[in-house]
Amino acid sequence: MKNFRVEAIILSIGLLLLGVFIERGFSEFAGRDRSVNVKGLAEMEVPADKVTWPLVYKSLGNDLNALYEEIKRSNRTITEFLKEKGLTDKEISINAPVIVDMKAERYGNNQDSPYRYNVTTVITVTSNKVDLVRGLITEQGELLKRGIAITTGDYQYNIQYEYTGLNTIKPQMIEEATKNARQAAEKFAKDSESTLGKIRHANQGQFSISDRDPNTPHIKKVRVVTTIDYSLED
Template sequence: MKNLKLESGILAVGLVLLGLFLYFGLGNVMIKDRIVSVRGLAEREVQADHVIWPLVYETTSDNLQEAMSDINRGNNKIRQWLIKHGLKPADISMGAPQIHDRATQYDGDYRGLRYKASCTTTVSTRDVALVRQLIPQLGQLVEMGVAISAEDYDSQVQYEFTSLNKIKPQMIEEATKNARTAGEKFARDSDSKLGKIKDATQGLFDISDRDDATPYIKKVRVVTSIDYYLTE
């Protein structure tokens, strides 16, 4: 009888302890499962630090040799004009001439000048300010007998920002701080405290034009996603 009472007592104590363990254990699980997912955004406006400026020169003629001679003269004038206005020869490259025989294109029924020749002179430089100054002065080339095509897609100026690695660390830090600020606000609003990081993901950096009117000003953007534990 005594043994039975002893066993019953031990069993009761065990059940109480088991209940306490389960209570605190489940409590910890519930706390750990309370997670808030937040995002932090960092944005900056930067000046383009590299520009690619294609200048497309076109000419037409019924004589192929005349068309090629005209292309060569035009290319030389373009190159001399660019160097005269401060661009380095190493930043200027000439593409291969392209010849279109419009007689064959229209099965011999074309009545205009037969050959259309074009060639692209490309400026690739970090002197963005100089290129921006020269673009409005292209009329000087027209006065020299060199008409630059502005309608071709290949003639569009491309502004680039190549120094992303210099601002990456600061932007990641800023995005992370903004994510934590959002997490702390959520924790306060829910009567909780922000705990440790469960998971974090850094998004890709996005570089885009600020707007269509100022393609030489870029907007750099990155979003960091972080999951925090919430504690009591």
């Protein structure tokens, strides 16, 4: 009988300890599963460091040989204008002219046109001298004095501004986005009466580059959103 009582006491103590350990284990497991997911935003405005400027002009005529000579003179005049203003041969490229035979156009209203051929020529400037090129764009009317009318408004030949220095500012922006994400996580932890723990998982996110607004395409807005999981502790 005495041995039975001892065994019962030992068994009871064992079951009590087992319950304590199980409860503690569940608490620790639940604690490990507590986390907060936050996002951090970083934005920066930067000037474009590359510009592509297509200069487009039209030529009309009936004699292809005469048009060819006219286009050669016009290309030479435009190139000289650009080089006088500070651009180099490497920044100027002359595209092959596009010739439309208006008499052969079946679905156009060109049968009454006094000219048979409509030639489109494009000279493209690609340069890192963004400010210089922007100034030239405002001065292109000067070409009228030299007998060349640059056409505008064709969506195929829009001026394009780019920013190519993303790798230079990436570390700074990621640091700022991470800092902003941590501030949000700390606020959440404080409101939930918890302590912010270590980073469990982090996603840098995609960088995006867009125009600041439609009127200033030469100023770019760089944006990144990071997503971070922090553990929460009591």
